[in-house]
Amino acid sequence: MSNPPFGFGPPDPGDSGGNDRDSDKSSGSGGQQPPGGPEAFNQLGQMLSQLGQMLSQAGSSTGPVNYDLAKQIAEQRLAGTRGSSLGFSSQEKSGESAVRDAAHLAELWLDAATILPAGANNTVAWTARDWVSKTLPTWQRLCDPVAKQVSGAWVQALPEEAKQAAGPLLSMVGQMGGMAFGSQLGNALAELASEVLTSSEVGLPLGPDNTSALLPANIEKFTEGLERPSSEVLVFIAAREAAHQRLFAHVPWLRQRLLATVEEFASGISVDTSALEQLAGQVDPTNPASIEEAMSSGLLEPKTTPEQQVALTRLETLLALVEGWVDVVVAEAVGDRLPGADALRETLRRRRATGGPAEQTFATLVGLELRPRRMRAASALWKLVGDRHGAEVRDGIWTHPDLLPTAEDLDDPMEFADRLGDGPESVETFDPMAELERTERAEQQSGESGPQESGGSSEDSNSDEDDKGDAKG
Template sequence: MSNLPFGFGLPDPDKRGENEGGGQSGGDAFNQLGQMLSQLGQMLSQAGSSSGPVNYDLAKQIALQKLGSSAGGQIGFAKSGDSDSAVRDAARLAELWLDAVTILPAGANTTVAWSPRDWVQKTLPTWQRLCDPVAQQVSGAWVEALPAEAKQAAGPLLSMVGQMGGMAFGSQLGNALAQLASEVLTSTEVGLPLGPDTTSALLPANIEKFTEGLELPNSEVLVFLAAREAAHQRLFTHVPWLRQRLLATVEEFAHGIKVDTSALEQLAGQVDPSNPASIEEAMSSGLLEPKTTPEQQAALNRLETLLALVEGWVDVVVSDAIGDRLPGAGALRETLRRRRATGGPAEQTFATLVGLELRPRRMRAAASLWKLVGDQHGTEKRDSLWSHPDLMPTAEDLDDPLEFSERLGEQSQIDDLDPIAELERTEQDEKSAKDAPKDDADGTDGTDEDKA
């Protein structure tokens, strides 16, 4: 992994500079120590009601403070109300165009314009689900590394250590979310359904910044992005297994994080308690970087394939829907392909948060496959593949889309399938499984999502 998850971030270069150079007098050092203790006391008081491996209250507070009072941008209009109206109008037009190129109906009941601050507050529940397993594994590794006698001697101190760990993770999450909120264009840009169900959301302020260097009309970019958001929402709403499968695979990856606790002894040898800079340097040395296990790699491969299939389908459907209606659509499509596939700020931030790169590396191959299937078998047969995960193309199919398309033509079960009825049946099965009591020892109910 090129990016380190919670607890393994690199030190702040601005803070590092404080420990380099001409040194400090004794008085300055004591003043600095006093300030640190005071800040620690304030943080502990703020975290008093926090539970779990991450202090999400602190994360939210830090993110909102960093974002300031941003109101959301106006897309060239004088009032935010005009911006809201422009977003809704763009979404209605996009939905109308999409209706003609896919059998999946509109998935969003509401289309809203979010400010970066709105994005933080609306997506935080999903980030909690994604980040908790990572933080739990990392914080648990530190405790497990202690000898039994040390754990017994530490006693109540372990609770304080856990509380401080929750604050550290919360601080890191808050800074990362603030960065991401200032750059993300829609609620689904990272490829996951981060926002509320059946809600399409665009961020006008960020879209306006994104449009500055494109030499395209703001309204054209807005409609194109609204179409991408609407296409994502059609999948996430009407393919009920998809949302759970994506999130469960990320969780599976996170649960596999292992820390080489034998490195703690070596790390301890590098630390001079009287020199805070040595602690900073030791923590950033990479000794405690989690290692990617075979199980994690398998989960990552499945996730990348599924993300590629989602992004490839959205790419093809939006291209078909827009056609020649927007003169700059081709250039904009390529710009967004590169931004998504090569890893922009969104992917880099996610890699820091969860410890993996959320990147559909094979998006172009997936788009080629969806295009081929649609051309040879029609829109209905193409979209009916989403009715059940067993019908979906695999990573091997992306290597040879022509063979997959030929094999698809020989499968009579899809010809006899009523796609909408099958999607509704799958949705009902998912709902029943979700409502059923989970009796298994591992906390799963045996549905397909748990086998992701």
């Protein structure tokens, strides 16, 4: 992992508080501040106000992460973000109306490309702040395991003398930790909310069930420089969102499996207790600044265990299969209907290959890094299966998790397609027990190989670097 999960990283560089103002004031006098006067009283008043606000927020925290603070920080950073009025056809409509029209057209086209029916009962246009509030409950489920592991290890590492001396202040240590986590989560969500195009762009079902959600303002910003009509881009993005919702709605096990695998990885976070004991001696429970400094020191960066590596490989494979299926189905649905479909498809692939918002936010929040090269491999596999066996066989594979391709199958899609046989009945005769045994063997080999060897073949790695090189070009 090149990015530690949230709670381990340094404070957000843009969240400088009053430091910039203080440095500006000191620059004109050689760094010397006057000992008294109205300015000193104003600074003292600001400090007391900030301290009171901080303690007020700490008091509202009831878990390992202060989600109230996270939401407040995210909304403050997103305050003043512009709305959108996307053009659809020759008439200028509101973003919400344009989203509904685009989604309706996309659903009609998807009906001919997949056997899965429409999954969204509602199509909405979200602002960035809407995205934060609507997806925060799911983020809470994903982030809690990491925060619990870290905060629990932190308290356990304190010497007994320090625990007894702290007394009632020990609970404040947990509250301050919750604030530190909440602050970092809020900044990460604000950054992601300002870039994501739909509710499902990160590959997980973050939003409400059966709801397609697009962010018109972000799509408008994304469209700038593409030299494509905004209506064309909107329909293409709406088709991707609708395809995701078809999977999440009609593959009953998928939503729970995705979120549970993330939780499984996050709950396996382990912290070096020796480093914690070293830092514990430097912490003053009555000084929030010392706690924040210790948590952002970098000494607490966790290590990936073999069990986590198995969960990570399973998650990356499943996410790749979801994204690859969406990529293929949308390409077939839009066909020649959108002149710029191929260019838009490649643009979105490169967006993921260069470490887009989804990949970076996973790395920041729960220590996961999505590997876009697996998405390309999954696209190739689904395309091959569809061409050889038809959409009914391709989409029927989602009926049971044991029928899905494994990480090994992504490396050898021809062999997987051969195992399927011919005709729709091939899915019914597909041996799930044999596939389960194959999956278990693959996971055991992945766990034994360790983090550095489980990222796929060297050919995959070269493909990933080629993607990034193309994206930079």
